[in-house]
Structure formats: structure tokens, C-alpha cells
Amino acid sequence: MVPTNYYVILSAVLFGLGVFAFIFKRNVITIFMSIELMLNAVNLAFVAFSQALGKLDGQVFVLLVIVDAAADAAVGVGIILLIARNRQPLNVERVDLLKL
Amino acid sequence: MGWAMTAPLVVFFGLAALAVIGAVSLILQKHPIHSALSLIVVMVALAGLYLLMVAEFVAAVQIIVYGGAIMVLFVFVIMLLNAGVEEHTSLSKMAGPPGLLLVLALAGFIAATVARSGASVQAATQTGALSSTKGISEMVFKDFVYPFELTSFLVLVAILGATVLAHREKS
Numbered sequence: 001m002v003p004t005n006y007y008v009i010l011s012a013v014l015f016g017l018g019v020f021a022f023i024f025k026r027n028v029i030t031i032f033m034s035i036e037l038m039l040n041a042v043n044l045a046f047v048a049f050s051q052a053l054g055k056l057d058g059q060v061f062v063l064l065v066i067v068d069a070a071a072d073a074a075v076g077v078g079i080i081l082l083i084a085r086n087r088q089p090l091n092v093e094r095v096d097l098l099k100l
Numbered sequence: 101m102g103w104a105m106t107a108p109l110v111v112f113f114g115l116a117a118l119a120v121i122g123a124v125s126l127i128l129q130k131h132p133i134h135s136a137l138s139l140i141v142v143m144v145a146l147a148g149l150y151l152l153m154v155a156e157f158v159a160a161v162q163i164i165v166y167g168g169a170i171m172v173l174f175v176f177v178i179m180l181l182n183a184g185v186e187e188h189t190s191l192s193k194m195a196g197p198p199g200l201l202l203v204l205a206l207a208g209f210i211a212a213t214v215a216r217s218g219a220s221v222q223a224a225t226q227t228g229a230l231s232s233t234k235g236i237s238e239m240v241f242k243d244f245v246y247p248f249e250l251t252s253f254l255v256l257v258a259i260l261g262a263t264v265l266a267h268r269e270k271s
């Protein structure tokens with residue numbers, strides 16, 4: 001049996017890598033993928049605790065998170081297409097229309 | 101239990117290494133399509149970890165929805181937009197070291213909290229009798245039926261939003 005601590009620490013490491021990618025990357029699509037990475041890390045912690053406590057609530061929450069990620073992806077891809085259609089580069093530093 | 105490497109532990113470390121390598125590769129790759137393929141590696145490794153935790157339904161959903169639907173959407177958009185290699189300005193290079201510090205602090209904080217409270221969360225004696233798919237279906241359609249119905253509304257709103265955003269105005 002793998003201790004629950006290992007799963008939670010792996011989850012923390014993956015979440016940290018996701019945060020770093022979110023800060024460091026400059027492409028809109030890659031930043032969006034790092035959000036998905038963070039959601040995956042949270043899912044891992046949910047399933048690990050669900051297994052540790054012997055209850056299935058965590059796995060139901062994972063399903064809800066996955067539905068939310070799918071909705072995120074649909075709306076986010078729409079926004080990315082809109083940025084690209086306006087002939088802007090997909091670099092977040094160039095998308096500064098709302099900047100004062 | 102000692103430090104003997106049992107078979108589940110070996111599988112765990114293999115899949116965990118695969119997931120971390122994929123996540124690091126996502127950061128290091130310059131081209132978005134390579135980052136997307138790295139993310140698929142992470143998701144498949146996580147599905148393997150879910151199988152290791154006897155959460156077979158979540159593993160299947162992870163493969164089908166994340167590995168199948170969402171990543172195909174990403175790869176499709178990258179190909180459609182012909183996204184090139186990302187460029188780093190001086191400002192974004194400057195964001196690297198503080199970001200690394202922040203991430204190390206965050207991960208260290210979480211790891212320290214886990215290590216301190218580690219004794220209280222013990223791995224339950226796993227009996228194979230806990231059929232997770234049947235249990236999940238009963239919970240989703242009995243205890244969590246209102247949140248479940250609300251997610252259908254969420255997906256409907258997301259579809260409408262995506263349609264409105266992608267709609268080309270005729271003028």
C-alpha cells in the first residue's frame with residue numbers, strides 16, 4: 001500500500017510546477033494548459049484522500065472538477081480564437097487592450 | 101512496513117516520475133504543441149495512479165475526457181492557429197526567479213503541512229469490496245443529485261458562451 005503522504009506530496013509538486021508554468025510561460029495556450037495541470041494536481045489529492053478515508057465523496061468531487069475543466073476549455077478556446085481572429089499575437093504581453 | 105520496495109510502491113514511483121518529468125517538460129518546451137504532448141503524458145500517468153488507488157471509474161474518465169476530449173481540443177486549436185515558438189521579453193525573463201521562489205515556498209509549505217499532519221491520515225485497509233463505480237453512481241444520483249444537475253447547467257452555459265465567442269458577426 002502506498003502511503004497517502006506520497007500522493008499528497010506528488011500533488012503539491014505538480015501544483016507547484018503548474019503555478020510556475022502559469023507565471024513563466026508567455027503563450028496563451030500554454031498558460032491555459034498549466035491551469036489544467038493545476039486542476040489535475042488537485043484531483044490527485046482528492047482521490048488520494050478519498051482512498052485514505054475509505055469514502056467516495058472525493059471521487060464524486062473529481063467528476064465535478066473534470067466537468068468544470070471541460071467547460072473551462074470550451075470557453076477558453078473561444079477566447080483564444082477571438083484573440084487570434086483580431087490579428088493579435090498569442091503572447092500575453094501583447095494582449096494589452098485593457099491596459100490604461 | 102519497512103522500506104522494502106513493494107510492487108505498488110515501485111509502480112507509484114515510476115508513474116510519479118513520469119508525471120513530474122512531463123510537467124517539467126511542459127515548462128521547458130518552447131513550442132506549444134510539445135507542451136501539449138507533455139501534458140498528455142502527465143494525464144496518462146495520473147490515470148495510472150488512479151488505477152493504483154482502485155479508482156477505476158475516475159481513471160477511465162481521466163483518459164476519456166482529459167486525454168481524449170480536452171487535449172484534442174488544445175492540439176486542434178494549436179494546429180488551427182499555427183501557433184509558433186513563444187517569445188520571451190526581458191520582463192518575462194525577469195519574472196522567472198521570483199516565480200521560482202514563490203513556487204518553492206508554496207510547495208515547501210504544503211509539504212511541511214503534510215509531513216506534520218502525516219500521522220493522522222492513515223491509509224485505510226483497502227478491501228476490494230469497495231466497488232467504486234457502483235458507489236459513485238449511487239452518490240452522484242442520490243446524495244449529489246443537485247450539484248450534478250447544476251453541472252449540466254454549467255456545461256450548457258459554457259456551450260452558449262463558446263458559441264457566442266466563436267460566432268462571426270456578419271457586417
